Amino acid sequence: MAALLEAGVPGSVVTSTDEWVEVRPERLVDALRWLHDDPEMDAAQLSNMCGVDRYDHFEVVYHLQSLDQNHQIVVKARLHDHEAASVPSSYPVYTGALLQEREVYDLMGIRFEGHPDLRRMFLWEGYPGFPLRKDFLQISADHHPGLPHFPFETGEQER
Amino acid sequence: MTTASEPYVLNIGPQHPSTHGVFRLRVVMDGERIQDIDMVVGYLHRSMEKLAEERTYTQNIPFTDRTDYLAAMSNNLGYCLAVERLAGVEVPERASYLRVIFAELQRLASHSMANGTFINDAGAWQTPLMYMFREREKILDLFEMTCGARLTTNYMRIGGVAFDPPPEFYPAIESLIAEMPTRIAEYTELLVDNEILIARARGIGVLTAAEAINGSITGPMLRASGVPWDLRKAEPYCAYDQFDFEIPVGHTGDCYDRFMVRLEEMRQSVRIIRQALDGLPSGPHKTEIPLALRPAPGEAYARVEGPRGELGFYVVSDGGPAPARFHIRAPSLINLSLLRQMAVGAALPDAIVTLGSTDIVVGEIDR
Numbered sequence: 001m002a003a004l005l006e007a008g009v010p011g012s013v014v015t016s017t018d019e020w021v022e023v024r025p026e027r028l029v030d031a032l033r034w035l036h037d038d039p040e041m042d043a044a045q046l047s048n049m050c051g052v053d054r055y056d057h058f059e060v061v062y063h064l065q066s067l068d069q070n071h072q073i074v075v076k077a078r079l080h081d082h083e084a085a086s087v088p089s090s091y092p093v094y095t096g097a098l099l100q101e102r103e104v105y106d107l108m109g110i111r112f113e114g115h116p117d118l119r120r121m122f123l124w125e126g127y128p129g130f131p132l133r134k135d136f137l138q139i140s141a142d143h144h145p146g147l148p149h150f151p152f153e154t155g156e157q158e159r
Numbered sequence: 160m161t162t163a164s165e166p167y168v169l170n171i172g173p174q175h176p177s178t179h180g181v182f183r184l185r186v187v188m189d190g191e192r193i194q195d196i197d198m199v200v201g202y203l204h205r206s207m208e209k210l211a212e213e214r215t216y217t218q219n220i221p222f223t224d225r226t227d228y229l230a231a232m233s234n235n236l237g238y239c240l241a242v243e244r245l246a247g248v249e250v251p252e253r254a255s256y257l258r259v260i261f262a263e264l265q266r267l268a269s270h271s272m273a274n275g276t277f278i279n280d281a282g283a284w285q286t287p288l289m290y291m292f293r294e295r296e297k298i299l300d301l302f303e304m305t306c307g308a309r310l311t312t313n314y315m316r317i318g319g320v321a322f323d324p325p326p327e328f329y330p331a332i333e334s335l336i337a338e339m340p341t342r343i344a345e346y347t348e349l350l351v352d353n354e355i356l357i358a359r360a361r362g363i364g365v366l367t368a369a370e371a372i373n374g375s376i377t378g379p380m381l382r383a384s385g386v387p388w389d390l391r392k393a394e395p396y397c398a399y400d401q402f403d404f405e406i407p408v409g410h411t412g413d414c415y416d417r418f419m420v421r422l423e424e425m426r427q428s429v430r431i432i433r434q435a436l437d438g439l440p441s442g443p444h445k446t447e448i449p450l451a452l453r454p455a456p457g458e459a460y461a462r463v464e465g466p467r468g469e470l471g472f473y474v475v476s477d478g479g480p481a482p483a484r485f486h487i488r489a490p491s492l493i494n495l496s497l498l499r500q501m502a503v504g505a506a507l508p509d510a511i512v513t514l515g516s517t518d519i520v521v522g523e524i525d526r
Binding site: 044045046047048050052053061063067070072074095096097098099100103107121123132136 | 200201204206208209370372373374375376377386388393394460462469471473475483484486488492493495496497525526
């Protein structure tokens with residue numbers, strides 16, 4: 001599978017095992033599009049995607065499903081930039097990525113470049129940090145997650 | 160004379176009967192037509208995926224009940240299958256059969272609820288819902304006599320199920336599945352040709368097969384669009400390959416087809432339960448596993464056909480007693496990916512019916 005993908009999208013595959021294939025983040029969308037369009041691969045549906053914090057890098061894992069051939073393809077991309085982790089959005093290939101990418105951004109802090117509506121989803125804009133990162137609980141003790149005051153109060157109000 | 164109109168914003172929810180939980184829709188309306196729709200979620204976010212990283216594999220099972228609290232058994236099952244795949248645990252055959260029986264009972268209960276609330280949204284206030292609650296109560300009684308809980312069952316275990324059903328379980332389930340076909344026929348008679356339901360649901364919220372596949376839609380919604388895709392057939396888990404059942408599909412992919420697919424799936428579930436009860440093997444109902452299971456480093460993705468769609472669990476192990484990463488593929492959330500496409504241009508009451516037909520459970524959306 002990895003050899004076919006490398007032939008179809010040159011320079012995309014980094015490494016592969018029997019279970020998954022890792023692609024270069026900058027070639028990710030090309031690889032997904034090729035897997036989607038190729039009749040043998042027929043990755044018609046983005047079944048699942050999630051981010052994994054591996055301590056020294058992030059992984060974005062795509063589970064692609066072929067409904068006609070009934071097989072699953074697992075594609076991974078590794079991101080080494082902890083501060084500005086970003087990967088191209090797969091939304092142009094799979095509309096089903098709309099909410100899944102927002103979820104990964106919200107909880108893991110991975111930006112999806114080109115996503116039409118990349119906002120926090122479960123948490124609010126301005127929430128400090130990204131909870132599913134492994135270093136989330138190392139946020140300094142005086143920094144409590146949550147709003148500093150009730151939304152209807154002004155900051156300067158005396159009690 | 161022309162009248163000028165300007166768009167206005169309407170908030171539906173967070174507390175609203177048709178959102179089935181704490182879920183908010185922010186709708187931009189132009190008169191009665193929807194110009195834009197946006198969902199605001201997170202009111203029930205309990206950060207289960209993070210909490211799971213601090214707890215052992217067995218301690219995480221009760222969390223999975225509380226994601227989709229209308230289908231706790233299916234969630235238990237999906238999670239246990241993922242950990243079993245990760246750790247290479249074998250499941251006794253009796254446990255597989257019991258899992259099938261309880262997962263299908265759960266599907267009956269969940270589809271009763273889904274169809275009842277859908278009809279509720281379409282305007283038949285409460286009466287059909289109460290009919291369907293009648294059967295759901297009996298299913299929850301079966302859960303209660305087996306594992307002591309009605310909703311958050313915590314019944315499946317890694318390597319099997321927690322308890323063998325007690326002796327009084329068998330006559331109760333026999334009478335239930337003898338009664339179910341009559342009840343489903345009753346719903347069919349009451350609702351399927353109902354003029355109001357057809358007027359409210361036919362041609363509303365249509366998704367074509369290609370749109371649904373590309374939009375990651377799964378479960379009854381995908382099948383209503385005419386795609387015969389069911390993980391119980393495509394990737395049989397537990398003992399599903401030994402049972403004879405059919406995959407109902409719709410033709411147009413509208414709200415009415417989704418309702419019909421769910422109704423027909425209830426019939427098929429009864430068939431599966433009948434076969435599983437007849438073939439229920441004797442033997443142990445669970446294998447012993449270490450209390451603090453430490454699977455070898457690796458990852459596993461297991462999925463089941465939950466009542467709402469593909470219910471997947473992605474578990475990553477780093478060799479420790481707790482998962483390094485625990486991700487739930489929540490069909491309720493992902494089935495909303497195309498909400499904008501289904502609702503924009505429709506009238507407000509149609510959007511409510513569309514939302515009802517997607518059958519969301521907010522606990523699962525937010526996790």
